[in-house]
Amino acid sequence: MLVENIMKTDMQTLPPNATIAEALKLLQQYHIRHIPITNEHNHVIGIVSDRDVRDASPSIFNEDAGQTELQNEIQTIMSQPVVTVHPLDFVEEIARIFYDEEFACLPVVSNNELIGIVTEKDMLYTLIQLTGTNVQSSHIEIKVPHKPGILPEVASVFGKRKTNITSVLVYPYHDDPNYKILVFRIQTMNPMPVVQDLRAAGYExxxxxxxMGPKL
Known part of the structure; x- marks a missing residue:
């Protein structure tokens, strides 16, 4: 799956000379958490989060605090430089950026211009789709030898039952390189006939x- 398939193109942006008050208004009005800061060429030069704005705003517990802080320019609190992604990047690859850098959003740039944004919420929803947990299905995990051809070999058992596979994931088996875990989601609420076939075929x-089998 590509970034362009999950990115949001309806974005709120601000120029660097906008005030913190303007950013606060956008965050509250559109219920968003991040605002890309762009120049006159639509190049991303910074990004501001709701936390940045909150930290720069006067404390509600300070009765003597004025509102002058909110009139400061947004470029005084924006984060820069900004890590961006391309619309043709793979979602699975940018997930690593979210994890490693602990980002909550990533601007999407093509030809140096901002065209979209991807948030951690978008990534989580995409993971739900990729794993097939957004549809009614049954979950089966199988420990198999790590060898060529094992996936179609196991999948053929499902095919004999004409069972629809909604997703397949492959995980390492602890630290043992000789085995893998195949995780199938199949579109049936009664997986026991397939489970029995798999066991009869010698799969673990x-x-x-x-x-737990009878409880599924």
């Missing part, structure tokens, strides 16, 4: 296991 099921 991690979920459902012998104890």
């Amino acid at each position: 099921l991690l979920w459902p296991n012998d104890i």
